[in-house]
Amino acid sequence: MPSIFRSLFLPLLAGVAAATNNTTIATNATAATSATINPQWTLVQNGTTGILANQMIIVSPTLALLFDLAGTGGPLQINGKSAWGALYDLETNTPRAIDVVSDTFCASGSILSNGTMVSVGGDYIEELSEAFNAENGTNAVRIFEPCDTPDGSGCELYDDPAVIHLTVPRWYPSSVRIYDGSLIVVGGSFNFSFFYNTFTENSFEFWPPKDNGAQTCSRACSPSPDGTIFMISGNQTIIYDIEKKTETRLPDLPNNVKIANPFDGTAQMLPLSPPDYIPEVVACGGTTTTEGILPIQLSSQDPASSQCSRITLTPEGIKQGWAVEHMPEQRMLPEMLHLPTGELLIINGGQTGYSGFDGVYDPVGNSNADHPNYTPTLYNPTAPLGQRMSKEGLPTSNIARMYHSTVTLTPSGSFMIAGSNPNIRQNLTVPYATEYRVEHLSPPYMSLERPILSNVPAKVAFNTEFTINIQIPHVPALVNPEIKGKSFSNSCHNNGLTHREVALMDLGYSSHSFHSSARLVWLDATLEADQKTLRLTSPPNNRIYPPGIAWIYVTIADRYVSAGSRIMIGNGASPPVQDQGKQMSWPKL
Numbered sequence: 001m002p003s004i005f006r007s008l009f010l011p012l013l014a015g016v017a018a019a020t021n022n023t024t025i026a027t028n029a030t031a032a033t034s035a036t037i038n039p040q041w042t043l044v045q046n047g048t049t050g051i052l053a054n055q056m057i058i059v060s061p062t063l064a065l066l067f068d069l070a071g072t073g074g075p076l077q078i079n080g081k082s083a084w085g086a087l088y089d090l091e092t093n094t095p096r097a098i099d100v101v102s103d104t105f106c107a108s109g110s111i112l113s114n115g116t117m118v119s120v121g122g123d124y125i126e127e128l129s130e131a132f133n134a135e136n137g138t139n140a141v142r143i144f145e146p147c148d149t150p151d152g153s154g155c156e157l158y159d160d161p162a163v164i165h166l167t168v169p170r171w172y173p174s175s176v177r178i179y180d181g182s183l184i185v186v187g188g189s190f191n192f193s194f195f196y197n198t199f200t201e202n203s204f205e206f207w208p209p210k211d212n213g214a215q216t217c218s219r220a221c222s223p224s225p226d227g228t229i230f231m232i233s234g235n236q237t238i239i240y241d242i243e244k245k246t247e248t249r250l251p252d253l254p255n256n257v258k259i260a261n262p263f264d265g266t267a268q269m270l271p272l273s274p275p276d277y278i279p280e281v282v283a284c285g286g287t288t289t290t291e292g293i294l295p296i297q298l299s300s301q302d303p304a305s306s307q308c309s310r311i312t313l314t315p316e317g318i319k320q321g322w323a324v325e326h327m328p329e330q331r332m333l334p335e336m337l338h339l340p341t342g343e344l345l346i347i348n349g350g351q352t353g354y355s356g357f358d359g360v361y362d363p364v365g366n367s368n369a370d371h372p373n374y375t376p377t378l379y380n381p382t383a384p385l386g387q388r389m390s391k392e393g394l395p396t397s398n399i400a401r402m403y404h405s406t407v408t409l410t411p412s413g414s415f416m417i418a419g420s421n422p423n424i425r426q427n428l429t430v431p432y433a434t435e436y437r438v439e440h441l442s443p444p445y446m447s448l449e450r451p452i453l454s455n456v457p458a459k460v461a462f463n464t465e466f467t468i469n470i471q472i473p474h475v476p477a478l479v480n481p482e483i484k485g486k487s488f489s490n491s492c493h494n495n496g497l498t499h500r501e502v503a504l505m506d507l508g509y510s511s512h513s514f515h516s517s518a519r520l521v522w523l524d525a526t527l528e529a530d531q532k533t534l535r536l537t538s539p540p541n542n543r544i545y546p547p548g549i550a551w552i553y554v555t556i557a558d559r560y561v562s563a564g565s566r567i568m569i570g571n572g573a574s575p576p577v578q579d580q581g582k583q584m585s586w587p588k589l
């Protein structure tokens with residue numbers, strides 16, 4: 001169905017974290033420094049991106065790949081002109097320019113089943129693109145093969161729209177990796193439009209291509225564990241079955257809230273737990289403003305929505321509909337992503353206004369949004385309705401991150417926050433200026449002693465038992481079963497780990513308030529008697545975890561979290577790949 005909303009895609013999340021008890025840790029007085037007694041979240045500014053980081057994806061243990069619009073004119077140079085792609089070195093906090101041929105403005109992307117990153121769609125704005133020698137990127141498919149040099153040297157982007165391209169132009173597409181390891185690319189605009197999507201591309205396609213090109217149905221997607229895709233456009237939601245080519249309409253988001261561009265809220269899938277992997281989706285922020293009102297009649301001071309709506313994607317869950325609760329604040333342009341502990345971080349955005357720039361009658365500087373959300377909110381999906389969200393203990397920034405801001409979990413376990421530019425080009429003098437500074441948000445576990453993972457296999461098949469080694473921190477509570485049983489009774493067995501402690505994660509692709517392809521699947525795990533060998537079982541099949549790169553993080557006793565270790569899930573073949581593992585049946589929706 002045609003929609004003036006630019007499509008949005010739904011990523012996924014999950015988690016839990018209980019503040020553990022001081023007494024437990026304090027049993028070893030010599031080890032108990034004040035940091036280990038009462039670890040805090042921290043926020044540090046360090047490094048600059050050199051380009052506007054309006055898209056961000058982790059592509060290796062040490063590198064984040066960033067894309068900008070061709071035409072911002074940022075300080076990072078390549079071939080004697082401003083770059084619009086960069087590899088950000090997470091170890092040195094420095095960017096390295098990469099050569100991009102086409103305009104990546106508002107593109108989307110993911111990593112495929114063979115570990116290769118693809119970026120799809122983009123734009124062509126004549127004055128800017130020509131000035132920067134950028135090619136028309138509206139139907140571009142850019143390919144970044146796995147990069148093995150820690151600093152990114154020698155790694156290049158393949159970008160030649162004349163040779164490899166989508167079937168139709170898509171500016172602002174949504175995309176997500178599906179069960180066969182390829183990307184579904186949904187919607188977008190076929191031509192530049194100013195605020196609403198005037199040139200709606202009501203189709204989707206796959207990359208690599210299948211079924212000879214574009215097909216109808218638009219909106220945003222997140223693959224469910226049965227291989228179907230959940231999509232939201234405005235306040236409408238559907239489940240699309242790729243194989244059966246059927247669309248099931250689900251209840252609208254409640255209370256007139258819309259979350260698709262230019263009314264950007266966000267959404268994620270909660271962590272998936274064995275043995276049933278029941279999918280739940282939560283959608284937050286956005287606005288109740290009526291679509292279609294001319295932007296010149298809208299205000300940067302219009303309040304955003306604080307609503308979070310959650311639904312379980314089973315027949316009973318859908319019958320029950322959306323459960324509503326509220327964030328501690330309103331948010332336009334937020335982003336939502338998983339912590340390895342299973343909680344979700346809700347971050348960035350503004351309390352009023354809309355996405356974009358110079359559209360409303362009273363922009364602040366050029367920004368359509370105002371009153372930045374400087375403090376993130378933590379969402380605990382296992383807490384009761386109404387008690388899931390808190391800002392307590394989360395640090396407050398002084399850097400606005402509204403339109404064109406990004407965030408990602410990094411392999412170390414901290415979050416990298418970048419971007420924001422509610423201006424068409426670099427503008428350093430206006431309120432809400434082009435932002436190049438990077439911030440690093442560290443959950444409390446970053447300042448504790450950390451479990452160390454080793455001997456993680458490079459690749460594992462679906463539904464397969466495998467072992468890794470773990471070095472558990474020297475905290476008596478963790479090695480004395482009696483103390484452990486008392487203090488952590490809900491999360492630890494005496495001689496093992498529950499499935500809430502080993503997170504298998506896709507770190508997602510951050511673009512325009514959505515964190516596409518992000519996913520957290522809890523693995524069944526047992527700690528062997530030697531306290532050093534962790535026996536894990538990979539996800540049952542390629543629908544529970546679309547085949548491709550994942551990161552394993554282990555949480556001990558709700559608070560000691562390892563760094564992430566990279567692992568290929570599935571056979572690592574190029575898409576499309578066959579069904580793999582143990583197939584499961586799903587209730588018909």
Ligand SMILES: *[C@@H]1O[C@H](CO)[C@@H](O)[C@H](O)[C@H]1NC(C)=O
Nearest residue numbers: 018019020021022023487488
């Ligand atoms: C801390 O310990 C007290 C006393 O044993 C217990 O009542 C409380 O629930 C514990 N709190 C946490 C967060 O574990």
Ligand SMILES: *[C@@H]1O[C@H](CO)[C@@H](O)[C@H](O)[C@H]1NC(C)=O
Nearest residue numbers: 019020021022023034037038
């Ligand atoms: C933990 O200890 C710190 C520092 O002594 C104290 O401020 C805090 O209230 C304690 N928290 C709990 C849950 O007991």
Ligand SMILES: *[C@@H]1O[C@H](CO)[C@@H](O)[C@H](O)[C@H]1NC(C)=O
Nearest residue numbers: 028029030031032474475476
């Ligand atoms: C206390 O912790 C330190 C440092 O981790 C460790 O070396 C020591 O053996 C521990 N003491 C006890 C009694 O567990």
Ligand SMILES: *[C@@H]1O[C@H](CO)[C@@H](O)[C@H](O)[C@H]1NC(C)=O
Nearest residue numbers: 044045046047090091092093
């Ligand atoms: C910033 O990052 C660099 C590279 O990792 C590091 O050497 C430096 O100590 C950091 N500075 C601050 C203030 O954290």
Ligand SMILES: *[C@@H]1O[C@H](CO)[C@@H](O)[C@H](O)[C@H]1NC(C)=O
Nearest residue numbers: 124126136137138139168169
């Ligand atoms: C950009 O490329 C698309 C796809 O080929 C084409 O439809 C569109 O007309 C081009 N736009 C411009 C401004 O050339």
Ligand SMILES: *[C@@H]1O[C@H](CO)[C@@H](O)[C@H](O)[C@H]1NC(C)=O
Nearest residue numbers: 190191192193194198199200
């Ligand atoms: C694309 O947009 C431009 C500017 O609004 C307009 O002149 C042109 O006709 C549009 N092209 C199509 C195919 O609608």
Ligand SMILES: *[C@@H]1O[C@H](CO)[C@@H](O)[C@H](O)[C@H]1NC(C)=O
Nearest residue numbers: 235252253254255256257291
């Ligand atoms: C969804 O949006 C439409 C159009 O604005 C509105 O008529 C409808 O009432 C909304 N649905 C809900 C459940 O709020």
Ligand SMILES: *[C@@H]1O[C@H](CO)[C@@H](O)[C@H](O)[C@H]1NC(C)=O
Nearest residue numbers: 365366425426427428429430
């Ligand atoms: C920055 O934005 C302001 C407000 O629109 C504008 O007056 C100024 O010319 C812009 N500066 C640049 C360098 O574009």
Ligand SMILES: *[C@@H]1O[C@H](CO)[C@@H](O)[C@H](O)[C@H]1NC(C)=O
Nearest residue numbers: 112114116143145208574575
């Ligand atoms: C992964 O598959 C894509 C699509 O076929 C292909 O372009 C790319 O080169 C492949 N990468 C590797 C490492 O095989």
